[in-house]
Amino acid sequence: MSYTVSEDIEVLKKGVREFVQNEVEAVAMQIEKEDYIPDKIVEMAKELGLFGLSIPEEYGGLGIGMVGKCALYEEIGATHNGFTTLIGGHTGIGSVGIVEMGNEYQKQKYLPDMATGKKIGAFALTEPQAGSNATNLKTTAVRKGDKYILNGLKHYITNAPQADVFTVMAVTDPSKGAKGITSFIVEKSFPGFQVGAIEHKMGLRGSHSAEIIMEDCEVPVENVLGEEGRGYVNALTILANGRAGLAARNLGSAQKLLDLSMMYAKERVQFNVPIIEHQAVAHMLAEMAVDIEALRSFTYRVATMVDEGKKVIKEAAMIKLFGSEVYNRVADKAVQVHGGIGYISDFPIERFYRDARITRIYEGTSEIQKNIIAAQLNKEYN
Numbered sequence: 001m002s003y004t005v006s007e008d009i010e011v012l013k014k015g016v017r018e019f020v021q022n023e024v025e026a027v028a029m030q031i032e033k034e035d036y037i038p039d040k041i042v043e044m045a046k047e048l049g050l051f052g053l054s055i056p057e058e059y060g061g062l063g064i065g066m067v068g069k070c071a072l073y074e075e076i077g078a079t080h081n082g083f084t085t086l087i088g089g090h091t092g093i094g095s096v097g098i099v100e101m102g103n104e105y106q107k108q109k110y111l112p113d114m115a116t117g118k119k120i121g122a123f124a125l126t127e128p129q130a131g132s133n134a135t136n137l138k139t140t141a142v143r144k145g146d147k148y149i150l151n152g153l154k155h156y157i158t159n160a161p162q163a164d165v166f167t168v169m170a171v172t173d174p175s176k177g178a179k180g181i182t183s184f185i186v187e188k189s190f191p192g193f194q195v196g197a198i199e200h201k202m203g204l205r206g207s208h209s210a211e212i213i214m215e216d217c218e219v220p221v222e223n224v225l226g227e228e229g230r231g232y233v234n235a236l237t238i239l240a241n242g243r244a245g246l247a248a249r250n251l252g253s254a255q256k257l258l259d260l261s262m263m264y265a266k267e268r269v270q271f272n273v274p275i276i277e278h279q280a281v282a283h284m285l286a287e288m289a290v291d292i293e294a295l296r297s298f299t300y301r302v303a304t305m306v307d308e309g310k311k312v313i314k315e316a317a318m319i320k321l322f323g324s325e326v327y328n329r330v331a332d333k334a335v336q337v338h339g340g341i342g343y344i345s346d347f348p349i350e351r352f353y354r355d356a357r358i359t360r361i362y363e364g365t366s367e368i369q370k371n372i373i374a375a376q377l378n379k380e381y382n
């Protein structure tokens with residue numbers, strides 16, 4: 001399937017590509033070594049409007065719909081995945097809750113600053129005992145007058161150390177299971193809120209995930225996001241909304257790996273010929289290209305369905321699964337095409353290989369996506 005984007009988005013896409021190629025790529029090794037994204041890069045991303053990717057124009061965002069978002073995410077995916085994750089965490093899951101479920105007061109209060117990147121967003125669902133089974137939350141929220149008092153601990157929360165605004169899921173009625181969970185907008189400045197230990201990870205340098213700890217954390221009643229008892233559904237909606245975007249970022253990374261592998265295979269000579277002339281190498285490149293084209297078509301099909309207002313529970317899970325698996329397959333082949341240099345940290349391939357691995361785990365593991373797809377199929381074949 002082909003897709004078209006407006007001229008405006010083509011212009012934005014070109015601007016993002018130039019920024020990624022000229023600025024982010026220039027500091028990719030630095031990010032990797034220092035585990036820090038230079039302030040200059042973050043400021044430039046703000047100027048380009050990248051923090052407002054998911055936010056409607058009326059609140060200061062780009063207002064470009066899912067196809068437009070995917071077109072830009074594809075460019076953002078083609079560089080250091082720590083940077084990609086900073087933007088993806090904020091725009092994919094960190095601000096979408098307020099866009100989708102927020103009331104007018106909440107949108108006016110939070111979105112303009114989130115659109116400019118003045119305030120960074122994060123999404124806080126996971127707890128030590130509640131990973132794939134996200135209904136098993138222990139964080140509680142008890143109403144006291146005009147406040148809710150939150151107590152509990154979340155872990156692995158992307159962007160937590162930089163974030164100002166968190167979408168937090170907590171149990172308001174333990175007797176109701178998933179229907180007893182409510183979502184809240186929690187500011188880092190609220191009394192009783194604290195960011196805990198930063199995790200040491202396999203990759204995604206420059207992107208930081210940490211615990212958040214709420215001890216008698218006071219959240220005003222007006223910060224309930226959506227209806228009480230709808231927090232789990234809200235979390236699933238936010239995650240489903242993010243899945244086409246994550247696939248587009250994976251697509252960008254996979255395409256970058258193919259580009260690097262093609263260049264290398266044409267240059268590198270073994271047995272007196274460029275290695276692309278060895279059929280085994282050429283076949284790996286062909287397989288990478290097929291996977292990438294299939295991912296591109298599928299990503300924009302799902303994005304188009306989202307823009308058309310169609311229900312995409314099954315397709316969102318499929319694209320999350322397929323995008324992650326394609327990125328991992330392509331990264332593995334890219335290392336193989338590069339031989340030894342693919343394993344050496346002075347070159348970008350091994351970084352992408354490590355960074356690809358998380359995509360099969362976060363925002364719902366590959367196994368959980370298969371469970372969602374199978375459950376939907378089961379309903380369809382009833």
Ligand SMILES: Cc1cc2nc3c(=O)[nH]c(=O)nc-3n(C[C@H](O)[C@H](O)[C@H](O)COP(=O)(O)OP(=O)(O)OC[C@H]3O[C@@H](n4cnc5c(N)ncnc54)[C@H](O)[C@@H]3O)c2cc1C
Pocket residue numbers: 089123124125126128130131132133155156157158159201209358361362363364365366367368371
């Ligand atoms: C770097 C990073 C960033 C993250 N960012 C965020 C964030 O911003 N916000 C947030 O809320 N969370 C975040 N997470 C958490 C992430 O979403 C969870 O790690 C993920 O959902 C898996 O949960 P778990 O780690 O507890 O693994 P578990 O749920 O314990 O799973 C372990 C294994 O068992 C399998 N498994 C479990 N249940 C089933 C089942 N029913 N059927 C088949 N297989 C099953 C899993 O697929 C997996 O292979 C992040 C995690 C990491 C590592």
